[in-house]
Amino acid sequence: MKRRDFIKYSAVGLGVAGLYGPNAFAAGQNRRRVVVVGGGFGGATAARYIKLIDPSIDVVLIEKNDQFVSCPISNWVVVGMKKMGDISFGYQGLAKRGIQVIQDEIVGIDAAAGYVQGKKGKVEYDRLIVSPGIDFRYDLIEGFNDEAKKIFPHAYKAGPQTVQLQQQLQALQPGGTVLMTVPDNAYRCPPGPYERASLIAEYLQKNKQGSKLIILDPHQKIASKGKLFKAAWDAYYTDIIDYRPEEIIASVDVDKKTISTYEEEFEADVINFIPDQKAGKLAFDLGLVPEKKLWAPVQPLTLESTLVPGVHVIGDATDSLTSGPMPKSGFVASSMGKVAAAAVVAELSGKKAPLPSFANTCYSMVNSTEAIFVTGVYKYDSASGKNIKIPEASKTSPGRSDYYGRCAEDWATSIWSDMLS
Numbered sequence: 001m002k003r004r005d006f007i008k009y010s011a012v013g014l015g016v017a018g019l020y021g022p023n024a025f026a027a028g029q030n031r032r033r034v035v036v037v038g039g040g041f042g043g044a045t046a047a048r049y050i051k052l053i054d055p056s057i058d059v060v061l062i063e064k065n066d067q068f069v070s071c072p073i074s075n076w077v078v079v080g081m082k083k084m085g086d087i088s089f090g091y092q093g094l095a096k097r098g099i100q101v102i103q104d105e106i107v108g109i110d111a112a113a114g115y116v117q118g119k120k121g122k123v124e125y126d127r128l129i130v131s132p133g134i135d136f137r138y139d140l141i142e143g144f145n146d147e148a149k150k151i152f153p154h155a156y157k158a159g160p161q162t163v164q165l166q167q168q169l170q171a172l173q174p175g176g177t178v179l180m181t182v183p184d185n186a187y188r189c190p191p192g193p194y195e196r197a198s199l200i201a202e203y204l205q206k207n208k209q210g211s212k213l214i215i216l217d218p219h220q221k222i223a224s225k226g227k228l229f230k231a232a233w234d235a236y237y238t239d240i241i242d243y244r245p246e247e248i249i250a251s252v253d254v255d256k257k258t259i260s261t262y263e264e265e266f267e268a269d270v271i272n273f274i275p276d277q278k279a280g281k282l283a284f285d286l287g288l289v290p291e292k293k294l295w296a297p298v299q300p301l302t303l304e305s306t307l308v309p310g311v312h313v314i315g316d317a318t319d320s321l322t323s324g325p326m327p328k329s330g331f332v333a334s335s336m337g338k339v340a341a342a343a344v345v346a347e348l349s350g351k352k353a354p355l356p357s358f359a360n361t362c363y364s365m366v367n368s369t370e371a372i373f374v375t376g377v378y379k380y381d382s383a384s385g386k387n388i389k390i391p392e393a394s395k396t397s398p399g400r401s402d403y404y405g406r407c408a409e410d411w412a413t414s415i416w417s418d419m420l421s
């Protein structure tokens with residue numbers, strides 16, 4: 001049987017024992033195959049753009065979940081502005097383009113032989129792109145056991161915990177206390193916790209009279225779009241938000257339902273604990289993160305790993321000391337997906353990778369209608385051999401407005417289409 005016959009099964013949710021067994025996807029003599037692991041902002045975009053640039057390349061996307069759930073707009077779900085169904089999408093659009101979508105969790109690699117090993121089977125590749133996202137550093141907090149993980153949701157990977165936090169807020173009695181923590185650098189979506197705080201504050205104001213929101217932040221001040229968030233909080237939420245900078249969390253107590261810094265113990269009815277972060281487990285499992293480090297170093301031009309040749313790492317998992325001063329955002333992950341796609345297609349054709357550039361726009365709601373934003377553009381600088389920020393193209397919005405709020409929703413609709421359609 002020819003390899004192409006093997007991969008004719010219908011895309012998501014393989015479900016046919018044996019096909020995805022050893023060598024079921026052995027790379028062909030003449031055709032070239034790129035395997036992409038992780039179907040989030042980086043990986044889905046990379047898979048789609050490889051097919052767009054060169055349809056003759058076999059593209060296989062391996063994702064452990066059966067659907068994509070978007071973190072952008074998930075804060076809206078937490079306060080009931082949107083539903084989970086509005087931020088959850090299947091991979092049929094990519095399958096229709098001829099991308100083989102496999103639901104499996106990758107657990108290992110043989111880079112010399114050129115294959116990745118999943119729980120269900122293995123796939124050979126000519127080039128590999130991985131975009132595994134982030135994981136959480138619970139080990140830094142004393143007492144953060146499995147029970148703590150259950151009752152103090154992070155809701156920072158969109159999914160069941162998004163709903164859990166929403167339900168905890170709904171169950172709060174008027175006059176209650178909500179506490180949330182901000183992670184230390186580097187972390188996914190620098191403005192994300194502050195957008196969430198703004199929306200929760202408005203939710204409490206409208207639905208839970210007399211309630212308070214305590215924010216414990218390790219930074220000296222709001223870490224992203226600081227002036228804009230502060231102006232909105234001063235205008236709308238002075239009686240609700242108790243913002244505390246330079247607070248480092250030391251421990252939690254599940255029985256007492258408290259959270260403690262080195263100086264003070266806090267009790268709250270709802271605790272949204274967003275832990276410090278590191279590259280997703282997959283990056284460690286594949287040997288893409290150096291000993292005692294947290295993120296995966298890459299070549300700035302092609303985003304190829306500096307540790308494992310033939311493997312490109314994109315998205316939040318990358319080490320920004322090597323990839324460039326971009327924030328860990330969905331927009332940047334998607335930009336990286338396009339850069340890696342172009343680099344891989346060039347390499348497979350024996351050409352030089354084009355010079356990369358990256359963009360970021362990040363909207364944050366400060367209430368259910370008004371948003372603020374930040375933009376950034378980055379390019380490769382031949383003199384330093386690094387990706388650098390272009391200052392004149394990097395700005396924040398002049399203020400907040402309903403119009404930017406509508407743009408925020410349009411931005412999400414457009415990037416979802418650019419990665420999944």
Ligand SMILES: Cc1cc2nc3c(=O)[nH]c(=O)nc-3n(C[C@H](O)[C@H](O)[C@H](O)COP(=O)(O)OP(=O)(O)OC[C@H]3O[C@@H](n4cnc5c(N)ncnc54)[C@H](O)[C@@H]3O)c2cc1C
Pocket residue numbers: 037038039040041042043062063064065070071072073074075104105106107131132133134155156157158188189192280282314315316317328329330331332333361362363
């Ligand atoms: C509340 C919140 C709001 C945000 N708002 C914005 C915003 O407005 N704008 C913006 O640009 N960004 C925003 N972000 C950030 C954005 O979500 C991330 O930067 C983006 O998801 C990073 O993309 P990624 O591809 O690196 O990771 P992800 O999108 O997390 O994708 C990783 C994928 O890899 C899969 N995976 C992991 N390990 C394996 C494995 N072993 N095998 C198979 N599959 C695996 C995962 O299931 C996942 O689907 C927000 C984040 C949060 C939490």
